Structures are given as structure tokens and as C-alpha cells.
Amino acid sequence: MSLKDIVLSPDNRPKVIDDAVRLVDSEVASKSGLSGMAIKTGYKAVAAIKPTLIKEAVDTLLDRFVERLEPFFTEWEQKGKSPGFDSFLSGRGKQVANALLGVTDDRARGIQNGTIKKTYEMLRPQGEKNVEAAVPGLGRLLAKYLK
Numbered sequence: 001m002s003l004k005d006i007v008l009s010p011d012n013r014p015k016v017i018d019d020a021v022r023l024v025d026s027e028v029a030s031k032s033g034l035s036g037m038a039i040k041t042g043y044k045a046v047a048a049i050k051p052t053l054i055k056e057a058v059d060t061l062l063d064r065f066v067e068r069l070e071p072f073f074t075e076w077e078q079k080g081k082s083p084g085f086d087s088f089l090s091g092r093g094k095q096v097a098n099a100l101l102g103v104t105d106d107r108a109r110g111i112q113n114g115t116i117k118k119t120y121e122m123l124r125p126q127g128e129k130n131v132e133a134a135v136p137g138l139g140r141l142l143a144k145y146l147k
Contacts, residue, residue: 002073003073004070007062007142007145008062008063013062015145016141017055017058020058020141021054021058023134023141024058027130028040031130035126061103064103065100065103069096071099084143085146086139086142086143089139093136096131096132097128101127104127105124108120
């Protein structure tokens with residue numbers, strides 16, 4: 001069975017989306033310093049404007065995120081499912097982060113607005129750091145559905 005079959009099944013998909021939203025909320029809340037304050041402020045502003053935006057974004061991007069994670073799942077299975085999938089992903093944090101950010105990179109390539117495109121390119125390195133920090137939580141989230 002593939003990661004896609006497990007995570008995107010009609011029974012699991014809504015639960016995975018809710019868990020992913022909680023993970024994003026938790027990751028944002030854990031940020032500190034000036035950049036953390038900026039992230040929290042931006043996140044709060046987005047939530048105030050459209051409270052369902054994060055959930056909708058997760059739902060929209062989930063299929064592509066799972067596609068990017070499928071090779072890691074296949075490798076983990078081929079290695080005998082040891083260590084657990086969460087530890088396996090954590091040990092590959094940078095690669096996992098870049099695989100996931102590949103989804104947003106693909107979308108950014110299609111942006112016509114030069115200002116938005118330039119802003120994304122400027123923020124991308126910080127995004128990599130933040131997504132990499134979230135990989136352990138993502139691994140725990142996914143491992144829950146692999147049992």
C-alpha cells in the first residue's frame with residue numbers, strides 16, 4: 001500500500017488535514033524572536049481575514065505534498081520500516097523540507113506578478129529552515145496513520 005493510499009483515503013484525509021492544521025498552528029506558535037513575531041503576526045492576520053484559509057490550503061496542497069513524500073515512504077519500506085517513519089523523515093529533514101517546498105516552488109514559477117515572485121524568492125531560504133524544523137512533527141503526524 002502506498003502513502004497516498006493511506007493518507008488520502010476517504011477515512012483518513014479529513015483527519016490528516018485537521019492534524020496538519022494543528023501542526024501548522026503549533027509550529028507558528030513555537031516561533032520566537034523578530035522573525036517569529038513577523039510569522040505570528042502574518043499568520044494571525046491571515047486567520048482574521050479568512051479563518052478557513054490554512055485548512056483550505058492544506059486540503060488543496062495535500063495531494064502534491066503526499067506525492068513528494070512518496071519516495072521517502074518507499075525507501076523507508078524497502079529498508080524494513082525501521083526506524084519508525086517519523087524518525088526516518090527526521091533523519092532527512094533538509095531533503096524532506098526541500099521536497100515539500102518543491103510544491104510551492106512549482107506554484108511560484110507560475111506567478112506573473114514580479115513583486116510577489118521576488119518576495120517568495122527572498123523568503124524561500126527562511127521557509128526551508130521553518131519547514132525543516134516542522135519535519136519531526138510531520139513525521140509523527142504521518143506515523144499515526146501508518147500503524
